[in-house]
Amino acid sequence: MKDNANELQIETLVHSWASAVRKRDIEKIIANHSGDIIMFDVPEPFQSIGIEAYKDTWRAFFEFTEPGVFDIQDLKIFADDKIAFCIATMKCSEKNNSGNFKSLKFRLTIGLIKTGNHWTIVHEHHSVPAT
Amino acid sequence: MKDNANELQIETLVHSWASAVRKRDIEKIIANHSGDIIMFDVPEPFQSIGIEAYKDTWRAFFEFTEPGVFDIQDLKIFADDKIAFCIATMKCSEKNNSGNFKSLKFRLTIGLIKTGNHWTIVHEHHSVPAT
Numbered sequence: 546m547k548d549n550a551n552e553l554q555i556e557t558l559v560h561s562w563a564s565a566v567r568k569r570d571i572e573k574i575i576a577n578h579s580g581d582i583i584m585f586d587v588p589e590p591f592q593s594i595g596i597e598a599y600k601d602t603w604r605a606f607f608e609f610t611e612p613g614v615f616d617i618q619d620l621k622i623f624a625d626d627k628i629a630f631c632i633a634t635m636k637c638s639e640k641n642n643s644g645n646f647k648s649l650k651f652r653l654t655i656g657l658i659k660t661g662n663h664w665t666i667v668h669e670h671h672s673v674p675a676t
Numbered sequence: 677m678k679d680n681a682n683e684l685q686i687e688t689l690v691h692s693w694a695s696a697v698r699k700r701d702i703e704k705i706i707a708n709h710s711g712d713i714i715m716f717d718v719p720e721p722f723q724s725i726g727i728e729a730y731k732d733t734w735r736a737f738f739e740f741t742e743p744g745v746f747d748i749q750d751l752k753i754f755a756d757d758k759i760a761f762c763i764a765t766m767k768c769s770e771k772n773n774s775g776n777f778k779s780l781k782f783r784l785t786i787g788l789i790k791t792g793n794h795w796t797i798v799h800e801h802h803s804v805p806a807t
Contacts, residue, residue, distance in 0.1 A: 588805055630761040630785075632714055632787065650722060652716040652803075654799065656754060656763065667754070668785065670783060670803065672783075672806070674717070674718070674721070674722055
């Protein structure tokens with residue numbers, strides 16, 4: 546149980562989003578996203594601006610990862626009445642050169658704004674450390 | 677000029693932090709940072725937790741980058757009374773294998789909380805797209 550109603554709403558929203566990614570359901574993935582979302586994804590491009598570009602990043606993700614694997618390992622939520630952000634460590638499963646899947650840990654930061662009683666994701670930053 | 681006093685305070689804080697990075701002044705870099713900061717940096721490690729680990733990431737940065745180059749290209753601030761986050765695109769200058777410097781663009785997300793009248797950075801996420 547989270548400290549306040551905002552944190553609880555956001556926790557539910559983030560888990561619902563991750564579940565939609567596991568199910569590869571694009572419409573559910575974007576259910577709580579701003580049309581102006583700024584996405585920094587694990588692979589190129591450098592940034593994707595707007596919901597259509599955001600949807601494209603998931604189509605690319607589906608090609609190179611194992612269905613059903615998109616796990617929140619640790620989630621911290623910082624929320625006020627109108628602004629919130631989340632810090633998470635995540636796990637998915639990536640196709641390697643020989644076509645087999647291997648586990649991939651990545652970092653995630655999410656930024657949200659609240660309009661009325663509804664939280665909307667305006668920013669996601671997914672990454673792995675550079676090698 | 678920002679929309680409100682919180683955004684203005686944060687804009688000043690982020691520019692002051694970037695200036696301290698350019699001057700390689702560790703004490704000024706951490707002037708507005710939480711002891712519990714969670715840092716996701718461009719290179720390994722996967723995450724650095726706490727202010728001492730955060731300082732270590734800058735010592736590594738100083739070894740592999742050109743002094744004086746740490747530029748905010750674009751900065752968006754989302755702030756309420758107690759929680760804020762920033763989205764930025766950034767530029768530094770990285771030493772390549774032959775010892776020359778080349779420009780490196782990276783993505784940055786910052787998370788902040790306000791205590792009293794003072795904003796504190798509790799999270800930074802720096803990254804480049806994976807290749």
